[in-house]
Amino acid sequence: MGNCGIQLFTVRQALAEDFKGTLKEVAALGFDGVEFSGYYADLEAEELSDYLASLKLRVSGTMFSRDQLLDPKSGVYEYAKKLDSPAVTCGLVRDDVPRLDKATKEINTIAQYAFDHGVKLSLHNHWWEFAKFGDTCGMEILLSATDPEKVFLEPDVCWLTRAGINVTEYIGKYAPRVIQLHLKDIEVPDKPETLTELGSGVVDLQGAIAAACNTPCQWFIYEQDSTRKTPMESSALSLKWMRQFVR
Numbered sequence: 001m002g003n004c005g006i007q008l009f010t011v012r013q014a015l016a017e018d019f020k021g022t023l024k025e026v027a028a029l030g031f032d033g034v035e036f037s038g039y040y041a042d043l044e045a046e047e048l049s050d051y052l053a054s055l056k057l058r059v060s061g062t063m064f065s066r067d068q069l070l071d072p073k074s075g076v077y078e079y080a081k082k083l084d085s086p087a088v089t090c091g092l093v094r095d096d097v098p099r100l101d102k103a104t105k106e107i108n109t110i111a112q113y114a115f116d117h118g119v120k121l122s123l124h125n126h127w128w129e130f131a132k133f134g135d136t137c138g139m140e141i142l143l144s145a146t147d148p149e150k151v152f153l154e155p156d157v158c159w160l161t162r163a164g165i166n167v168t169e170y171i172g173k174y175a176p177r178v179i180q181l182h183l184k185d186i187e188v189p190d191k192p193e194t195l196t197e198l199g200s201g202v203v204d205l206q207g208a209i210a211a212a213c214n215t216p217c218q219w220f221i222y223e224q225d226s227t228r229k230t231p232m233e234s235s236a237l238s239l240k241w242m243r244q245f246v247r
Contacts, residue, residue, distance in 0.1 A: 002209075002212075002213070002218060002220050002246040003032040003033055003060065003218055003220065003246075004030075004031055004032050004220055004222070004239060004242045004246055005031060005032060005033040005034060005060030005061070005220065005221040006026055006031045006034055006035065006060075006221065006222050006223070006235060006239075007037060007061075007221050007222065008022075008026075008034055008035060008036055008037050008039070009037040009223060009225065010222070010223055010224050011025075011026065011231045011232065012037065012039070013231075014232075015039060015041075016039070019041035020041075023051070023052070025232060026235070027055035027056065027057050029232070029235055029236050029239055030239055030243075031057065031235075031239060032057070032058060032060070033058040033219065034058075034059065035060045035062070035063070035089075035180075035221050036059070036061070037063050038063045038064060038065065040079075045078070045083055046082060048083065049082055049084070052083075058084070059084055059085045059086075060086065060180065060219040060221050061085060061086060061087055061122070061219065061221065062076075062079070062080040062083060062085040062087070062088055062089065063088075063089045063090065063124070064080075064088055064089075064090065065090070066106060066110070069088060069090055069113065069114075069121075070106060070110060070113075072113045072116070072117075076088065077114060077119055078117065080119050081117065081118060081119055086122075086179060086180065086218070086219060087114075087119065087120040087122040087154070087180065088114055088119055088120070088121055088122075089121070089122045089123070089124050089154055089180070090107075090110065090121070090123065090124070091123060091124040091125060091126060092123075092126070092128070092129050092138075092142075094128050097129065097131050097138050100133075100141055103142070104141070104145045104146065107121075107123070107146060107151060108145075108150075108151075111146065111147060111150040111151045112150065114150070115150050120150075120152050120179060121152060122152040122153055122154040122179055122180055123154065124154045124156060124182065125153075125156050125159055126156070126159045127159045127160075127162040127163035129163075130163035130164070130165060143174065148177055151177070152177045152178070153174055153179070153180075154178075154180040154181065154182055154221075155167070155170060155171060155178060155181055155182065156182035156184060156223075157181065157182065157183060157184065157204070157208040158184035158185060158186050158189075158201075158203050159184070161186070161189050161202070161204070162186070162189040162190060167203070167204050167207060167208045168204065168207040168208060171208060172211050172214070175211075175214060176215070176216065178212060178216065178217045179215075179216050179219075180217060180219045180221060181209070181212045181217050181219070181220050181221065182221050182223050183205055183209075183220055183221065183223070183238075183242065184198075184203065184222070184223050184224060184225075185199065185200060185203045185205060185224075185238075186201045186202065187200075187201045187202060188202075192226070193226065195224055195225055195226050195227070196224075196228075197224065197237045197238045198237075198238040198241040199238075199241040206245055209245050209246060213247075222238045222239065222242060224238065
């Protein structure tokens with residue numbers, strides 16, 4: 001059964017102004033869980049876990065910087081475990097693409113640290129990881145050089161669309177590695193200012209959800225980097241759409 005989460009980057013300004021109050025608003029909208037984008041308001045994991053439980057919210061993911069994840073003593077792996085997060089998540093930045101060997105080594109190191117701590121690592125994609133290298137692309141090179149039992153995926157279907165990737169084929173190809181799915185919609189793929197509520201853009205969201213139902217994915221996570229409505233209004237509309245298709 002799929003669960004509907006929200007990536008808290010969507011409400012980042014409100015979260016910075018009133019962390020707990022914003023989580024309460026998100027819970028009131030009816031989301032099953034929240035994915036943290038790296039901001040935890042300096043709360044201890046136990047306090048945050050208890051507060052989320054009081055709101056009947058679960059954790060759909062935890063993002064941390066790569067520097068934090070490359071330090072096995074940073075405490076982020078233990079933090080994620082205490083929140084019962086399905087994964088620690090990171091991604092590649094644009095500058096990683098011409099230095100893919102270095103980035104791949106770092107991802108493999110993080111994956112081992114996560115494994116040693118009893119948590120999973122998932123990779124969140126943008127579009128630049130799909131830059132062509134001959135007959136292949138950066139993401140394929142990276143995934144072929146990582147352990148599928150240790151490096152999992154959180155496909156962002158909007159950025160896959162921007163990269164010209166068929167989302168259902170991609171999810172199907174890497175099905176055993178897909179443990180979270182980012183649902184994001186856009187009107188014009190190469191114009192980020194046209195990001196929009198789920199179901200009102202051109203991304204094949206229904207196809208992505210159907211494909212993810214044949215993977216280990218249990219979290220379908222809405223994210224909207226920018227909104228023309230208020231973030232809460234956009235979140236409410238997107239959740240209403242999600243409930244039609246995420247079962």
